[in-house]
Amino acid sequence: MEWISYLGPLWQGAWVTIQLTLYSTVLGALLSFAAGIGKRSSIWPLRILSAVYVEVFRGTSLLVQLFWLYFALPLAGNAIGIDLRLDPVVAGVLALGLNIGAYGAEVVRGGLKSVSQQQLEAAQALNFTPRQTLWRISLPQAIPEMLPAFGNLAVQNLKDTALVSLISLGDLAFRAEQVRNFTQDSATVYTLVLLMYFGMALVLAGMIKLLEMSVGRWRTVSR
């Protein structure tokens, strides 16, 4: 029963992975809404800023973004005399959050676009301001539409966290590599890691499903 002894370090890594996923998904969600709403703003600098953010972070790979934040940013900071060295956790959360936020922004934009013209006309006829219409009519109707796509992004994000092991962050992938190096028992270690990622993904998807059910309750009522 060798493998039981692997569980300690692997669990330690899994805990880091969970935290990374949690923080970066929350950051990504905030960025998704900011940029997704920004892209439809009536203020053009906000539209441009949102579009640039989305294009840059969707157009480059997460790995490059991570390395840039962790290795290049401090050098750039050096050049102008500011200390921009980031803690690996901060760099990881930032890179993951910025990346997932760029994809999420498109989900938010699409969700808002799916709100029917008739709803917007009803809001206008009642003299809601554009801002009130966004927060009270459009978003509450669009969020249940967005959640399945957000769920996929969150699971994607969980899987992407494995990349942060490349900046020596002790996540699940990193610990797995350590244990494997130490024991040379690749088959067992990788099987355990696979199962652990899969378990976390299941829990995450379940949580999103619950959220979906609670915010979209009005969609399932019947006569």
Added chain:
Amino acid sequence: MSSQTPASPDQTPARPLVRFSKVTKRYGEHTVLDDLDLDVAAGEKVTIIGPSGSGKSTVLRILMTLETLTDGLIEIDGEPLWHERRGDQLKPASEAHLRKMRGQLGMVFQQFNLFPHMSVQRNLTEAPRQVLGLSRKEAQSRATELLERVGLADHANKYPGQLSGGQQQRVGIARALMMRPRVMLFDEPTSALDPELVGEVLHVIRTLADEHDLTVLMVTHEMSFARRFSDRVCFFDKGRIHEQGTPEQIFTDPREARTREFLRAVLEPDV
């Protein structure tokens, strides 16, 4: 809830509450409203009938500011809707002006357009609270009263999806009345309903319009309702009022051939 305008001091005939003067609406080359003149007096009930595509909805939608006009002038109680007076010139209206004017109008839609994610109660109270700044208590007592009037007091906590079409439209009417508009616009309020639900909605429109002395501009295909309800019937064709008159005159003695043709088609459809 009074919709009466003060009598003009010089005792000239009271100016209309709503006035369209030479209003034109085009989509590209397509002219939808063609030099339209239309007056609605305070308290008057005017119905618009006419063939599909003749511009009936467009009249209401431009009035509700859901659609812009191409040319002409619309006034509400003497004040331009789509323009602002600067000195003796008319400038395109600012958003603030449109908001002020919009507050005098209420609209009921063919497809109800209730907010599906809000309870019936919140459908009614949301705009009065957010837009008019009513307190929760004020808004709720207004809602309770109106739900009572439209026969839905027991349904306040349901979602629109749990109601029949007729019930939803009654909520739609109550929701518009919550804002206490001076003019109520109805765009085919019963066209989306199963036939057996039409009566309850028309009944509610009729009793509320009487009770509140509402000024009403309504597009409808319910001819017998138009006949009993309206002070005046306008027959629309090709973006103009082709003929107008009392319901009595239009329905028993239409002067224009097009009006006769239309009425024959809707009243005695060939099978």
